[in-house]
Amino acid sequence: MAMLEVNNINVFYGSIHAVKDISFKVEKGEIISLIGANGAGKTTILQTVSGLLKSTTGSITFNGQDLMHIPAHKIVGHGLAQVPEGRRVFLQMSVMENLELGAYTQPKNTIDHNLEIVFEHFPRLKERRTQVAGTLSGGEQQMLAMGRAMMSNPTLLMLDEPSMGLAPILVDEIFKIIVELNKAGVTILLVEQNAQMALSIANRGYVLETGKVVMTADAKELLNDDSVRKAYLGA
Amino acid sequence: MEFLSNVINGISLGSIYAIIALGYTMVYGIAKMLNFAHGDVIMVGAYVCFFMTSRYNMPAVVGILLSMFVCTVLGIVIERLAYKPLRQATSLAVLITAIGMSYFLQNGAQLLWTSNPKVFKSVVGDGGVQLTEGLYVSHVTLVTIAVCVIIMIALTVFTGKSKMGKAMRACSEDKGAAQLMGINVNTTISITFAIGSALAAIAGVLLCSAYPNLVPTTGSMPGIKAFTAAVFGGIGSIPGALIGGILLGIIEIFAKAYISTEISDAIVFAVLIVVLLVKPTGLLGKKISEKV
Ligand SMILES: Nc1ncnc2c1ncn2[C@@H]1O[C@H](COP(=O)(O)OP(=O)(O)OP(=O)(O)O)[C@@H](O)[C@H]1O
Ligand SMILES: [Mg+2]
Numbered sequence: 001m002a003m004l005e006v007n008n009i010n011v012f013y014g015s016i017h018a019v020k021d022i023s024f025k026v027e028k029g030e031i032i033s034l035i036g037a038n039g040a041g042k043t044t045i046l047q048t049v050s051g052l053l054k055s056t057t058g059s060i061t062f063n064g065q066d067l068m069h070i071p072a073h074k075i076v077g078h079g080l081a082q083v084p085e086g087r088r089v090f091l092q093m094s095v096m097e098n099l100e101l102g103a104y105t106q107p108k109n110t111i112d113h114n115l116e117i118v119f120e121h122f123p124r125l126k127e128r129r130t131q132v133a134g135t136l137s138g139g140e141q142q143m144l145a146m147g148r149a150m151m152s153n154p155t156l157l158m159l160d161e162p163s164m165g166l167a168p169i170l171v172d173e174i175f176k177i178i179v180e181l182n183k184a185g186v187t188i189l190l191v192e193q194n195a196q197m198a199l200s201i202a203n204r205g206y207v208l209e210t211g212k213v214v215m216t217a218d219a220k221e222l223l224n225d226d227s228v229r230k231a232y233l234g235a
Numbered sequence: 236m237e238f239l240s241n242v243i244n245g246i247s248l249g250s251i252y253a254i255i256a257l258g259y260t261m262v263y264g265i266a267k268m269l270n271f272a273h274g275d276v277i278m279v280g281a282y283v284c285f286f287m288t289s290r291y292n293m294p295a296v297v298g299i300l301l302s303m304f305v306c307t308v309l310g311i312v313i314e315r316l317a318y319k320p321l322r323q324a325t326s327l328a329v330l331i332t333a334i335g336m337s338y339f340l341q342n343g344a345q346l347l348w349t350s351n352p353k354v355f356k357s358v359v360g361d362g363g364v365q366l367t368e369g370l371y372v373s374h375v376t377l378v379t380i381a382v383c384v385i386i387m388i389a390l391t392v393f394t395g396k397s398k399m400g401k402a403m404r405a406c407s408e409d410k411g412a413a414q415l416m417g418i419n420v421n422t423t424i425s426i427t428f429a430i431g432s433a434l435a436a437i438a439g440v441l442l443c444s445a446y447p448n449l450v451p452t453t454g455s456m457p458g459i460k461a462f463t464a465a466v467f468g469g470i471g472s473i474p475g476a477l478i479g480g481i482l483l484g485i486i487e488i489f490a491k492a493y494i495s496t497e498i499s500d501a502i503v504f505a506v507l508i509v510v511l512l513v514k515p516t517g518l519l520g521k522k523i524s525e526k527v
Contacts, residue, residue: 051414072415073418073420089412090404090405100398105417149415152416
């Protein structure tokens with residue numbers, strides 16, 4: 001049994017069929033990348049796993065437990081956190097308050113420990129903990145969104161385009177941290193348009209096109225695949 | 236001295252508007268809707284207190300607490316039955332429902348308690364204090380101001396420091412992200428309605444202690460003015476509700492004292508229009524950022 005199993009989900013926005021019969025798996029300890037162009041359905045898939053959107057068919061299980069029929073706010077308590085597209089930090093609240101909200105489901109006595117870990121990975125956040133999130137730079141907001149998700153002690157972390165809008169040097173830093181987290185035992189499901197970066201750190205990848213999985217293979221194979229290179233790696 | 240007395244009375248009336256405005260502004264901040272039935276919850280609160288104290292001769296404290304309890308339950312029930320099913324509906328549908336709920340409460344009150352005016356017995360008695368020569372202030376005026384200050388401090392601490400308060404602020408910014416944190420949005424909205432309605436009960440008791448004529452439409456005009464105050468101060472903002480309420484109260488009392496009683500309401504709304512023309516988000520309103 002895989003850690004996360006998504007089987008034959010279909011998601012609609014009104015009459016728009018955004019996710020078409022998609023299945024994929026994430027094994028414990030892996031880094032999995034979902035890559036695809038704009039509108040391929042990547043964000044929709046993550047939102048559905050997190051319970052914010054509902055699939056009309058199929059099943060989603062996490063460590064064998066059904067996720068499709070529990071309310072969205074109960075999912076993070078099972079150890080599944082998401083860093084959403086566009087960061088979506090609470091702009092009017094301080095860095096510290098954002099982090100505290102990340103630990104909303106956690107018992108009080110673990111919060112300090114989690115904070116320490118977050119500050120270890122993101123010393124910048126520690127310096128700025130009283131600053132209002134809306135005044136952080138884009139890169140700092142991305143760090144905050146990741147730190148906030150880590151505050152819930154996740155065993156599986158889903159990241160939706162963490163590199164979006166960041167300077168290359170920051171992208172490197174963010175990806176380095178993703179690898180560190182994975183080494184520390186967090187399984188990673190990474191959604192990216194930056195296919196080169198995403199595949200370079202991943203174990204396996206899924207290629208999405210207009211709501212369908214069109215290819216899945218080891219990340220190395222995908223990086224060397226001609227059609228993938230043409231479509232996503234600008235080769 | 237007359238000037239000072241007008242200022243104090245204005246602040247006191249404004250305090251009532253501010254307490255009501257808090258209900259509008261908190262609900263708007265979180266549910267992004269205008270709960271036009273809020274003013275009528277005030278009226279229900281006043282009736283409950285009236286029956287407890289005048290009919291059954293209970294102490295004022297019992298009347299106030301029971302009135303808060305009834306309004307809290309009423310607020311939660313209204314939200315669950317009327318607004319929750321419309322979470323995904325257009326804002327126009329929600330607005331119409333809220334107006335319908337307002338009439339429902341008014342007509343319900345008429346049916347239960349008739350439209351004969353009841354004379355509300357002030358919960359703090361009829362006396363007052365002679366502050367200086369020529370400056371007499373009634374107890375209810377002073378108590379109203381004090382209660383407003385206490386409520387403001389309590390709410391500021393609650394939203395700023397408590398876990399629930401932070402969850403409320405998170406919901407008001409981004410409900411999806413709040414759910415990813417594990418926050419139950421429905422519960423948070425219910426609690427917001429509960430707090431707003433409990434405050435409405437207090438406002439109803441204070442309002443009728445100052446203006447003892449209680450009829451089923453008693454909450455309607457103060458409700459509209461408090462809504463104005465909330466918009467005036469910047470809807471969604473708690474300090475905005477306070478400033479908007481107090482300013483509105485002072486403007487109203489001064490318009491009555493120095494211009495004309497008949498057109499004082501018109502003056503109040505004219506000021507609102509001018510403020511909104513100059514600053515569309517209200518005095519303390521934040522720029523509403525577009526969300527994807
Ligand atoms: N709220 C919405 N209402 C209607 N259609 C939507 C909505 N959100 C997404 N879609 C549509 O669903 C499809 C998948 O969108 P999604 O956001 O999942 O793509 P994506 O792979 O994350 O794209 P990107 O890389 O640009 O973030 C798109 O065709 C999009 O237009
Ligand atoms: Mg996306």
